[in-house]
Amino acid sequence: HNAFVVLPHVEHNPSLTGKVKGLNTVLFRLGKQMKHKNSWIHGDPRKVVYPTDSHGQFCGQKNTPNAGGNTTCHRPSLFLLNPFCCHLFSFPLFSHLTLLLYHRSVTSLLSAKEVGIKIFEDYANSWYWILIGLVITMAVSLLFILLLRYTAGVLLWLVVFGVIAAVGYGIWHCYWEYSDLSGKSGANVTISDIGFHTDLSIYLQLSQTWLVFMILLSVIEVIIVIMLVFLRTRLRIAVALLKEGSKAISYIMSTLFYPIITFFLLAICIAYWAVTAVFLASSGYTFSQTNITKVCPGSQCMFAFYGGESVYHRYILVLHLCNLFVFLWLVNFTIALGQCTLAGAFASYYWALKKPNDIPACPLYSSFSRAIRYHTGSLAFGSLIVAVVQMVRIVLEYLDHKLKGSQNACARYLICCLKCCFWCLEHFIKFINRNAYIMIAIYGKNFCTSSKDAFFLLMRNVIRVAVLDKVTDFLLFLGKLLISGSVGILAFFFFTHKIPAIQEEVPSLNYYWVPLLTVIFGSYMIAHGFFNVYAMCVDTLFLCFCEDLERNDGSSSRPYYMSPGLHKILRKGEEGAKSCAAS
Incomplete structure (x- = not known):
């Protein structure tokens, strides 16, 4: 250029x-x-x-x-x-080189254009079936969340015992490889003797490698079993909360479609950033006439500025950074608005003493209105903190990219440490903000007060937080993979003519992977949207559950707001803890 x-x-x-x-x-x-x-x-x-x-x-x-x-x-x-x-x-020599480069670039351009035309044809021929696949994903995701209300316990324990069985099989396989290699010559060489090799298959031919694997897997297996023994009550509470979350969603079905609003708002943010970036980028270098026509008669070579360079042009990079920062701030604000809105809707379900009769009408709309009217400043402040940390991370990534060819190992090490620290800081702030928005939706206090209350409430229930967070995340991730993988396999068999019953309905395609990858990616994103609502529901109910335990004692004057099933599990856990303490 x-x-x-x-x-x-x-x-x-x-x-x-x-x-x-x-x-x-x-x-x-x-x-x-x-x-x-x-x-x-x-x-x-x-x-x-x-x-x-x-x-x-x-x-x-x-x-x-x-x-x-x-x-x-x-x-x-x-x-x-x-x-x-x-x-x-x-420059005659340079001109021939320029022609060669132009020829190659144009050839690649034409090839890319042909591929692009074929991809467009595939989309035009298969868009109807892609849409059907995404609709199937939406229906399956909705059904999966509703079935969790009745099968959450069975599914969770199947996952837990499945992990135990998988680790146990790994231990047995490592022992079998270790015993098989122990009698072979050359397999008893230690890892330190052969040093570092880029070919990792060399290490798999050593008996010591499999011994290390076996020890590590055995330690992991023991840790899992010990955690199950001591945290079995907490796991039952997690299962009860998962069931309660499905029940809450069944009463407030509109929450499952709130991600559409979030997607629409994010699209506006992206469009605003893109348009602003185009205007900034297109306000840079332009053309004005030069004296190059004396060197080449009959030509018009143009390269300069319209009106000359100004102070504005010198700070275009700074304006791009400001535009990027505003974009990050708006995106985080949109996400915060969605979290606060969903939290308010699910909190109104939990704090209804007689469910579902005491649930207010249109809880999602009421929560959205409260968030917009009363909590905009708190949401903006919380999203501002995340945006600042993300901006620092972007700058660090830029510096790391520039220092890749540098010989200064100390600078690269420092940048790597800073990147790791700010990555951890960003995720910690997002975790605190998420719970702060829940407290804002419940009590209506400002961001700082809500963050403090949420932090100390979580610290008083740190074991429950760790168990519930990991169990819920793993279960929902498994659900996303299950749904997107199942729909992807079905789409693969369909687009590759592997289903004889509907083989004639398959459209003619240049690349079958075009609609296939589109269906898989779209299915995962749809499942991710549904299960994000479910995760927000469980997090809200958990904080409400912790607050309920601290504020009420189950008496007639201060009754629990939790469901009878959750209360029953909690009572069993308290009785078991008291009996263990007495013995």
Whole structure:
């Protein structure tokens, strides 16, 4: 983009006429690509759509000087670039190299265009079936969440025992490999003796490797069993909360479709950032005339600024960074608004003494209205903190990219440590903010007070937090993989003509993986949206459950708001703890 743009008059250079005609087809096809490149330089986002001449005037558009075409704008939709003229007379060797590079780039461009056309044809022929696959995913996700109300316990324990069985099989396999290699020559060499090798298969031929694996897996198995023995009561509470979450969603079904609102708001944020970035990027370098025509008669080489460089142009990078920061802030605010809205809806379910009769009408709309009217400042402040940390992480990534070729090991090590620290800090702040938004939705206090209350409440129930968080995350992740994987397998068999019953309905495709990957990715995103609502429901109910335990004692004057099933499990856990303490 820093090269001269040449618009020669071929008739002034007879020796070049044949060469230019030979490249005519190439230049015509390259014109559209060059139009897009220069559109970011000229300073007007409209140039992304319409071609211009070297003076920045639109070609072939109504009410413009070039509406009918002129000497520098012969065709209404073409921006010509001739690499022969200036380079041929000044630097002949470089001109041939330039032609070679242009030929290769144009060839790859045409190949990419053919592939793009085929992909577009595949989408045009299979969009109907892609839509059916996504609808199936939505129905299965909804059904899975509703079934968790009745099968959460069975599913959770199947997962737990499945993990135990898988680790146990790993221990047995490592022992079998270790005993098999122990009698072979050369397998008793230690890992430290052979040193480091990029071929990892070498280590698998050593008996010591399998011994290390076996010891590690045995330690993991013992830890899992010990945790199950001591945390069996907590696991029952987690199962009860998962069931309670499914019950709450069944009463407030509108919450499952709130991710559509979040997606719409995020799309607005992305569009705002993209449009602003285009205006900033297109306000940079533009063209003005030079004296290069003396070197190459008949050409018009343009490269400079319209009106000269100003202070504004020197700070375009700073403005890009400000635009990026605003984008991060808006995205985090949108996510915070969704979390606070869902938390308010599910909290209204939990704090209803007689469910579902005491649940207020339209709880999702009421919660959204409260969040917009009363909690905008708190949500903006919490999202601001996350945006600042994310901006620092982006700067660190940029510095790490610049220091990759550096020989300063200390600087690279420092950047790596900072990246790790800020990654941990971002996830910790997101965790605190998520629970702070729940407390904001329940009590309506400001962000700092809610963050403090949520933090100390979680610390007083740290074991429950650890168990519930990991169990819920793993179960929901398993559900996402189960749904997207099942729909993906079904789509694979369909698009590869493996289902005889509906083989005639399969559309003709150039690449079957185009609709297949689209269905898999779309299915995972849809399942992710549904299960994010479920995770927010469980987190809200958990904080309400902890608050309920501290504020009430189950008496007639201060009754528990939790469900009878959850109360029954809690009472069993307290009685078991008291009996253990007495013994």
